[in-house]
Amino acid sequence: MGQVENERLLEQTGAVKEMIQTCIQCGTCTASCPNNEFMDITPRRMWRLLLTDHVEALFSSKSFIMCSSCYYCTLRCPRGLELTQAMSLLKQAASRLKLKQFKRSSLFYDAFLDSVQKHGRVKEMEFMTHYFISLKNPVIPFGYASLGLKLLAKGKIRPEFGSGAKGKLAGLFKKVAELEA
Amino acid sequence: MKYLYYPGCSLEGTSLEYNISTSVLMDAMDVQLEEIEDWNCCGATAAESNSHLLSYVLPARNLALAEKMKDSNQILVPCSACYLNLKKVEVAIKKDKDLLKKINKVLAEEDLVLKGDVTVRHLLDVLSNDIDIETIKEVSQNKLSGLTIAPYYGCQCLRPFVVFDDPEDPHSMDKLIQATGAQLFEWDMGGQCCGASNTSTKPEAGMALVGRILKSAKGADAILTVCPMCQMNLESSQKKISHKEGMDLDIPVLFLPQFLGLAMGKTKEEVRLDLNLSNTERLIKARA
Numbered sequence: 001m002g003q004v005e006n007e008r009l010l011e012q013t014g015a016v017k018e019m020i021q022t023c024i025q026c027g028t029c030t031a032s033c034p035n036n037e038f039m040d041i042t043p044r045r046m047w048r049l050l051l052t053d054h055v056e057a058l059f060s061s062k063s064f065i066m067c068s069s070c071y072y073c074t075l076r077c078p079r080g081l082e083l084t085q086a087m088s089l090l091k092q093a094a095s096r097l098k099l100k101q102f103k104r105s106s107l108f109y110d111a112f113l114d115s116v117q118k119h120g121r122v123k124e125m126e127f128m129t130h131y132f133i134s135l136k137n138p139v140i141p142f143g144y145a146s147l148g149l150k151l152l153a154k155g156k157i158r159p160e161f162g163s164g165a166k167g168k169l170a171g172l173f174k175k176v177a178e179l180e181a
Numbered sequence: 182m183k184y185l186y187y188p189g190c191s192l193e194g195t196s197l198e199y200n201i202s203t204s205v206l207m208d209a210m211d212v213q214l215e216e217i218e219d220w221n222c223c224g225a226t227a228a229e230s231n232s233h234l235l236s237y238v239l240p241a242r243n244l245a246l247a248e249k250m251k252d253s254n255q256i257l258v259p260c261s262a263c264y265l266n267l268k269k270v271e272v273a274i275k276k277d278k279d280l281l282k283k284i285n286k287v288l289a290e291e292d293l294v295l296k297g298d299v300t301v302r303h304l305l306d307v308l309s310n311d312i313d314i315e316t317i318k319e320v321s322q323n324k325l326s327g328l329t330i331a332p333y334y335g336c337q338c339l340r341p342f343v344v345f346d347d348p349e350d351p352h353s354m355d356k357l358i359q360a361t362g363a364q365l366f367e368w369d370m371g372g373q374c375c376g377a378s379n380t381s382t383k384p385e386a387g388m389a390l391v392g393r394i395l396k397s398a399k400g401a402d403a404i405l406t407v408c409p410m411c412q413m414n415l416e417s418s419q420k421k422i423s424h425k426e427g428m429d430l431d432i433p434v435l436f437l438p439q440f441l442g443l444a445m446g447k448t449k450e451e452v453r454l455d456l457n458l459s460n461t462e463r464l465i466k467a468r469a
Contacts, residue, residue, distance in 0.1 A: 035376075035379065037389075038383070038389075065383075068374050068378070069336070070377075071337070071341040072340065074340065074341045075343075082341075084341065088229045091230040092230055095231055105382065109231050112225065112227035113227050116221070116224070116227075116228075116239070120220075120221040121222050122225070144381065150417070154456050155197075156194055168221075169242075172239075172242065172290055175286070176238055176287055179286065179287065180232060180233075180234055
């Protein structure tokens with residue numbers, strides 16, 4: 001990762017660093033995390049890397065996207081830090097920087113929010129179809145096929161392609177983008 | 182009793198049976214639900230991973246719509262993820278007036294105003310605190326006394342907002358299960374994580390968590406859930422996980438109101454057991 005990229009990462013993660021400033025490295029978060037065995041960098045170490053500005057190491061690992069938002073770390077942190085929120089902010093930064101290794105989850109969230117913007121609610125079938133198209137990978141959808149067929153058979157998802165909605169919540173999305181610019 | 186009702190997207194699709202059984206149960210309890218008109222998606226985890234402000238604005242629009250309705254100032258939410266997102270706004274705007282101003286700047290686009298005078302309640306909170314448990318006892322008359330039931334809470338109705346139960350050792354479902362005459366399955370997995378969306382995006386990790394829960398539930402006749410994500414995770418891959426773990430982990434998984442509905446004499450058609458992905462026949466046979 002180059003110098004420029006590193007600076008962009010530091011800029012994007014400044015707010016998270018601020019949030020976890022009082023971390024005492026006790027490791028309660030790591031011990032409480034149900035996904036810790038699937039992370040190559042544990043939560044405690046993530047905070048350490050952030051505090052010491054080693055963000056490139058943090059973002060070269062996908063550990064923080066393993067967070068499943070169970071909120072055990074937030075509940076138990078002796079410093080009262082909102083660590084689940086910190087994980088989300090890291091996910092946001094990865095998505096905003098359009099880092100290659102996080103592309104799949106960024107595309108997933110984009111397809112989801114696109115559906116929300118258009119209809120106000122999530123149309124599961126439409127959003128998954130858009131997601132699969134945006135992946136430009138013909139193999140990935142097969143992993144979802146068996147569950148998808150079960151849900152179709154039960155009438156729990158319905159094929160809705162290009163339902164023609166123009167953007168029910170477009171005004172809100174636009175205003176949010178304006179205020180966050 | 183009357184509540185405003187926020188079903189959320191999953192209850193219109195993959196968890197239709199949660200929606201229907203909630204309404205059947207509430208009707209049987211003489212509780213009225215008034216759906217929030219024109220409600221929108223709470224943003225799930227997608228909004229938060231994308232934009233901080235959007236993750237507040239999407240739930241806030243629903244609270245603002247609810248405030249316009251006069252019949253109640255309590256919003257009942259069955260989905261734990263929606264509950265958390267709506268609750269997040271209710272709690273945050275009490276402390277952060279700047280955030281409230283910012284939210285209102287966005288909501289002005291739709292001529293909506295958020296004041297902050299509605300309370301967000303999880304379905305389990307309402308069932309375990311507002312409802313007269315004697316009603317369940319009287320109507321159900323121990324019809325399910327032969328069953329042993331494992332209550333599963335998942336995460337987001339318990340944490341991070343500690344509102345109606347112990348976030349480490351939840352028990353709010355106990356008395357509801359016992360009121361039906363069924364036995365309580367003792368386990369310590371009730372508040373453990375089901376893996377959430379990791380089951381589809383990072384299956385290795387997600388399935389490991391589901392496997393742990395299913396293995397611990399061995400000996401129970403059914404697992405009860407109060408969240409569409411938990412329900413989907415616990416029942417959709419039982420075959421795959423049984424194969425991987427080399428043991429039969431097949432178990433009926435029901436939404437809490439489906440189970441309470443059955444106990445109170447509703448038919449399996451009324452609580453839509455046909456929509457569950459797990460095999461619920463075992464449960465029906467045990468009841469008969």
